[in-house]
């Protein structure tokens with residue numbers, strides 16, 4: 464079997480569902496169920512005996528050691544993390560705790576387990592660390608896209624914590640020979656993404672008639688990848704990636720934030736027309752994110768050349784699917800926006816340039 468950490472979050476749950484749908488072997492899903500973890504994402508595999516869920520912390524060394532001993536996975540795919548830049552700005556400590564210390568403790572438990580495996584199993588074992596393009600810092604408008612050899616230059620506490628975890632993974636390969644794989648992926652979007660991130664936040668606010676808060680001038684550029692394509696890339700890296708290697712994963716799809724928001728508004732105008740002005744009228748430019756990285760771009764040439772992976776979705780097809788999913792899952796959105804979510808919206812947006820009155824009140 465394989466062990467997945469963070470498999471109740473956005474990308475992790477998409478990975479678990481895809482893995483099982485493609486006839487993958489049983490998997491153990493270790494997730495602490497923080498605000499971002501949601502068992503509702505996994506409702507469709509509730510009765511599937513191949514999915515074993517354990518609620519727990521990657522930093523709980525005893526728990527992880529026991530699970531490894533008992534289930535003897537052939538691979539660990541490490542998704543669990545604190546993942547939202549704005550939360551890292553307002554409260555960086557948890558990012559250090561989970562992303563740095565948690566990953567370190569997980570690596571220690573995995574190293575102890577791996578050391579005791581029979582030679583053939585030890586050689587075939589993989590630790591796949593799921594990371595982000597944000598570790599490379601920011602690009603100017605004409606700079607070449609990030610390649611695997613770019614120097615690390617993280618700018619947010621989130622990016623710094625992921626960079627630190629990447630360095631530990633690298634060191635465990637270099638020093639102890641642990642067969643690691645690291646992937647650095649660009650911005651994902653798709654089903655089950657928590658509506659604190661740009662795309663699901665804008666869809667939810669638009670449908671509420673609330674403000675669409677664009678930070679700064681909205682000209683920051685991100686590369687966007689449909690989550691199903693990311694999952695396919697991870698399966699391929701697990702299958703054929705070179706131990707110790709890093710692969711950048713991206714969609715060849717750079718867009719300024721304002722373009723993304725316009726595309727969302729136009730698609731919603733067509734799908735859910737409303738009286739009067741279209742959804743673009745709800746756009747509000749608000750105070751920028753401190754230290755906001757201007758541009759990310761991924762050169763995904765290595766994974767294409769070496770492993771034959773390319774994204775299957777364009778931004779248009781991925782966005783269409785994503786919007787359809789959110790429109791079909793209003794109950795899921797309502798559930799995740801209750802409780803803690805309201806406090807987060809107030810904390811992150813309450814003081815941004817008179818936006819308070821425009822916050823969704825549901």
Ligand code: NAD
Pocket residue numbers: 468469470471472473474475493494495496497498499500501519520521522541542543544545546547561565593594595596625647648649650651652657
């Ligand atoms: P997410 O915030 O949606 O989910 C994170 C999951 O990890 C949640 O289910 C949460 O309960 C769990 N978790 C958090 N702390 C834990 C702990 N201490 N022990 C066990 N479980 C814990 O995140 P996501 O967007 O699905 O991202 C998954 C991974 O992919 C992260 O490592 C992130 O850095 C990376 N990544 C994300 C993106 C993106 O666009 N979302 C892009 C590139 C890389």
Ligand code: TYD
Pocket residue numbers: 547548549650659660661662664676677678679683684685720752
């Ligand atoms: P986000 O989805 O938080 O991902 P990341 O910060 O990891 O790239 O944000 C994507 C872009 O959208 C980023 O440039 C910040 C911007 N943004 C807004 O303009 N308004 C918002 O309310 C949010 C959440 C993000």
